[in-house]
Amino acid sequence: MAGHTSSSIPEGVIERLPVYLNALMQVRDEGSGTVSSAKLSELTEVNSAQIRRDLSYFGSFGRRGVGYEVIMLIDKMQNILGSDHTHRLALVGAGHLGSAIASYNGLRARGFIVSAIFDSDPAKIGNRIGDIVVQDVSTLARAAEAQKIRIGIIAVPTTAAQEVADLMSAAGIRVILNYSPMIVRVADGVVVHNTDPVRELMHTLYYLSRAEGVA
Amino acid sequence: MAGHTSSSIPEGVIERLPVYLNALMQVRDEGSGTVSSAKLSELTEVNSAQIRRDLSYFGSFGRRGVGYEVIMLIDKMQNILGSDHTHRLALVGAGHLGSAIASYNGLRARGFIVSAIFDSDPAKIGNRIGDIVVQDVSTLARAAEAQKIRIGIIAVPTTAAQEVADLMSAAGIRVILNYSPMIVRVADGVVVHNTDPVRELMHTLYYLSRAEGVA
DNA sequence: TAGATTGTTAATCGATTAACAATC
DNA sequence: TAGATTGTTAATCGATTAACAATC
Numbered sequence: 318m319a320g321h322t323s324s325s326i327p328e329g330v331i332e333r334l335p336v337y338l339n340a341l342m343q344v345r346d347e348g349s350g351t352v353s354s355a356k357l358s359e360l361t362e363v364n365s366a367q368i369r370r371d372l373s374y375f376g377s378f379g380r381r382g383v384g385y386e387v388i389m390l391i392d393k394m395q396n397i398l399g400s401d402h403t404h405r406l407a408l409v410g411a412g413h414l415g416s417a418i419a420s421y422n423g424l425r426a427r428g429f430i431v432s433a434i435f436d437s438d439p440a441k442i443g444n445r446i447g448d449i450v451v452q453d454v455s456t457l458a459r460a461a462e463a464q465k466i467r468i469g470i471i472a473v474p475t476t477a478a479q480e481v482a483d484l485m486s487a488a489g490i491r492v493i494l495n496y497s498p499m500i501v502r503v504a505d506g507v508v509v510h511n512t513d514p515v516r517e518l519m520h521t522l523y524y525l526s527r528a529e530g531v532a
Numbered sequence: 533m534a535g536h537t538s539s540s541i542p543e544g545v546i547e548r549l550p551v552y553l554n555a556l557m558q559v560r561d562e563g564s565g566t567v568s569s570a571k572l573s574e575l576t577e578v579n580s581a582q583i584r585r586d587l588s589y590f591g592s593f594g595r596r597g598v599g600y601e602v603i604m605l606i607d608k609m610q611n612i613l614g615s616d617h618t619h620r621l622a623l624v625g626a627g628h629l630g631s632a633i634a635s636y637n638g639l640r641a642r643g644f645i646v647s648a649i650f651d652s653d654p655a656k657i658g659n660r661i662g663d664i665v666v667q668d669v670s671t672l673a674r675a676a677e678a679q680k681i682r683i684g685i686i687a688v689p690t691t692a693a694q695e696v697a698d699l700m701s702a703a704g705i706r707v708i709l710n711y712s713p714m715i716v717r718v719a720d721g722v723v724v725h726n727t728d729p730v731r732e733l734m735h736t737l738y739y740l741s742r743a744e745g746v747a
Numbered sequence: 748t749a750g751a752t753t754g755t756t757a758a759t760c761g762a763t764t765a766a767c768a769a770t771c
Numbered sequence: 772t773a774g775a776t777t778g779t780t781a782a783t784c785g786a787t788t789a790a791c792a793a794t795c
Contacts, residue, residue: 366764384776587753
């Protein structure tokens with residue numbers, strides 16, 4: 318579901334990294350200085366052997382007989398992911414979904430700042446969302462370059478998704494998170510992650526029909 | 533990342549079903565009566581052999597030398613997924629994320645209706661989102677039973693997620709879509725799908741650091 | 748018939764996990 | 772020392788894909 322440039326580390330490992338980071342922050346907030354892979358396994362529902370193996374792709378961070386030093390491992394994880402500093406986002410689509418993304422506190426809390434919002438609808442251009450003014454999407458390239466934005470979020474209707482992806486690639490954006498159901502194609506060197514929220518819901522539906530069927 | 537009841541069909545297959553359905557609808561809207569697995573592969577970025585194999589778990593829907601009849605296959609997919617009728621959702625959390633979910637048109641377009649919204653914040657209870665009044669979360673069980681709601685969406689802060697999951701299970705909700713970063717635990721028979729939107733963003737970050745590193 | 752495309756087998760590939768020596 | 776837990780190997784498991792006979 319994600320096209321990306323090759324690397325020796327499996328995609329699945331990378332996907333679990335943020336899950337580990339999250340669990341580690343929980344553990345830190347509970348005040349533990351040290352944590353075992355068994356404890357992390359409980360919190361993440363990932364097999365403990367897998368956690369150790371995943372971590373070992375990046376180094377030996379633990380101490381046998383003791384576990385992992387929480388603060389240190391958080392640091393390492395943030396370093397590997399690149400979430401040790403904030404990242405500016407360009408958001409295209411100022412509808413319901415876009416507005417929600419722009420005002421979602423969870424983003425800032427984990428190092429993301431929506432620093433520019435775009436739309437093509439004249440009725441929306443000029444509006445404020447939080448403290449950001451919605452700009453015409455035709456100014457995307459200029460703004461992205463000026464603000465050195467590397468990450469773009471697509472929150473537009475299906476029919477406009479590919480077009481926006483093209484604009485983003487041209488604007489020098491290197492990572493695209495696509496919330497529309499349309500699978501977009503981009504040039505090499507741009508990473509797209511397609512993540513349609515309704516798709517997840519439809520997927521869970523399958524299990525619902527089975528449950529009902531039995532009942 | 534999703535705990536679910538066992539079945540002989542791999543999780544990956546189920547995850548791809550909505551992707552196929554989406555592509556099929558695209559094809560239908562373009563007016564084609566028939567589609568090959570090769571064409572579907574282009575649209576979904578899923579290997580064509582895999583598409584054929586995935587479909588074969590549910591039956592033989594195609595004609596050799598010809599392909600799949602689009603309308604018929606859409607029907608079959610909807611049938612398998614249970615998206616051949618609308619589903620009512622209970623949404624807990626009337627903050628930014630919750631409001632966005634409630635007013636997102638993409639839901640209704642694919643057969644989901646948010647039919648009740650809950651929060652625990654007295655400042656939010658009584659507010660309207662669209663044409664739905666936010667209710668006290670303590671009335672969840674009553675409302676869910678009265679409206680026969682089987683699907684719940686968690687859109688509350690991390691600290692409240694587990695509590696809400698417990699309430700939902702107790703209310704007879706069978707499928708939970710959890711948008712918080714907290715991995716929640718539920719009783720057998722309840723399916724949870726954890727899908728933190730910021731996690732996806734952090735995950736793509738990894739590829740960004742690599743790209744920057746090279747540049 | 749010749750060309751196309753499915754459904755399915757068998758081969759490949761990769762990811763998960765159990766197990767355990769190393770070591771704190 | 773005894774107990775705990777890592778890092779890593781080897782075994783297992785499952786998913787992906789190439790290939791092709793069946794057949795439209």
